[in-house]
Amino acid sequence: MKESLCIRVQRQEGESIRKKLIELCVLNKDLKIRSSGKDLLIPVLTPVEGLGKLEPDLFEALDYESPLSQAPGAYELIGDIAIIDQHEENVMDIANVLLQHKNIKTVFQATSAVSGEYRTRELLFIAGEKKRETIYRENGCRYLLDVTRVYFTPRLSTERMRIAGQVRDGEKVVDMFAGIGPFSILIAKKFPGTHVIAIDKNPVAIRYLRENAKLNKINNIEIKEGDSHEEVAGITDADHIIMNLPHSAIEFIDAALGIIKRGGIIHFYAISHEDDLFAGIFKKIEEHARIAGFKATSLDQKIVRPYAPYQYNVCIDFRVE
Ligand SMILES: C[S@@+](CC[C@H](N)C(=O)[O-])C[C@H]1O[C@@H](n2cnc3c(N)ncnc32)[C@H](O)[C@@H]1O
Numbered sequence: 534m535k536e537s538l539c540i541r542v543q544r545q546e547g548e549s550i551r552k553k554l555i556e557l558c559v560l561n562k563d564l565k566i567r568s569s570g571k572d573l574l575i576p577v578l579t580p581v582e583g584l585g586k587l588e589p590d591l592f593e594a595l596d597y598e599s600p601l602s603q604a605p606g607a608y609e610l611i612g613d614i615a616i617i618d619q620h621e622e623n624v625m626d627i628a629n630v631l632l633q634h635k636n637i638k639t640v641f642q643a644t645s646a647v648s649g650e651y652r653t654r655e656l657l658f659i660a661g662e663k664k665r666e667t668i669y670r671e672n673g674c675r676y677l678l679d680v681t682r683v684y685f686t687p688r689l690s691t692e693r694m695r696i697a698g699q700v701r702d703g704e705k706v707v708d709m710f711a712g713i714g715p716f717s718i719l720i721a722k723k724f725p726g727t728h729v730i731a732i733d734k735n736p737v738a739i740r741y742l743r744e745n746a747k748l749n750k751i752n753n754i755e756i757k758e759g760d761s762h763e764e765v766a767g768i769t770d771a772d773h774i775i776m777n778l779p780h781s782a783i784e785f786i787d788a789a790l791g792i793i794k795r796g797g798i799i800h801f802y803a804i805s806h807e808d809d810l811f812a813g814i815f816k817k818i819e820e821h822a823r824i825a826g827f828k829a830t831s832l833d834q835k836i837v838r839p840y841a842p843y844q845y846n847v848c849i850d851f852r853v854e
């Protein structure tokens with residue numbers, strides 16, 4: 534038995550909190566989750582706020598049977614393509630273990646961080662089938678994508694469900710930085726009465742977004758290719774606006790304020806330092822809203838996932854009145 538810090542949660546919340554901890558990269562995958570009366574104890578690597586009571590306890594070590602759990606390094610899985618972390622050195626060892634798994638066909642390694650206007654990263658082919666396209670399944674939707682030419686991360690899966698959970702059927706939703714459509718398609722599919730307007734500047738992402746609308750049999754989506762500053766022209770009375778461009782969403786806030794309905798909600802993503810996760814960003818948002826003649830009221834402020842040492846990807850949901 535090994536001692537570890539853990540989170541005490543109610544049994545029915547266990548699975549959603551386990552997924553959240555995986556996204557935050559703090560689940561201790563070497564130890565077995567265990568019961569304690571009516572609760573579950575989930576071992577974590579570092580303290581996490583707001584998910585449940587933190588306490589130390591003893592846990593059994595997991596015995597690894599799956600070749601995947603033995604992969605000696607960090608990687609991300611998108612459909613049947615594995616992408617090994619940029620900082621891993623024993624790349625061939627990791628690739629060989631990954632390719633033993635029947636669901637993994639191709640292995641790349643990231644050779645740069647996500648960068649540039651289209652938020653893509655350099656990938657180097659390592660082993661397996663020589664292909665760049667895959668189909669990724671999430672929250673009941675399917676997404677076709679080329680991992681080398683568009684932005685995509687499976688790590689926002691819970692976040693996308695959280696946003697979709699705030700939408701009501703019949704509403705107008707604008708996804709200003711839609712990529713291949715994981716927010717837009719989920720919302721359009723879950724609520725056939727919504728009108729979803731999905732914008733992106735990357736022509737390749739737009740091509741996949743159109744394919745993905747067909748793949749998921751969605752008709753209630755309007756797809757616009759171009760810069761969101763211009764593409765929002767003519768849109769009015771949006772009930773929700775999703776601004777998932779964390780490094781520079783603030784540059785687009787006036788465009789968003791120009792199309793939001795009174796009482797509408799903006800889901801604003803940012804990267805912030807742990808010393809000031811929300812206050813500094815929200816102050817800027819309030820100032821833009823004030824100049825535009827609105828009042829911004831914060832509804833929710835969330836850490837979505839760790840981004841870099843001391844930095845977090847955060848989301849502020851705020852109402853505009
Ligand atoms: C962080 S990605 C998010 C994509 C998608 N929401 C997702 O969760 O996978 C940001 C997206 O914004 C797009 N983008 C960057 N600048 C843009 C602009 N000025 N107008 C419209 N889209 C832009 C990029 O091409 C990229 O697909």
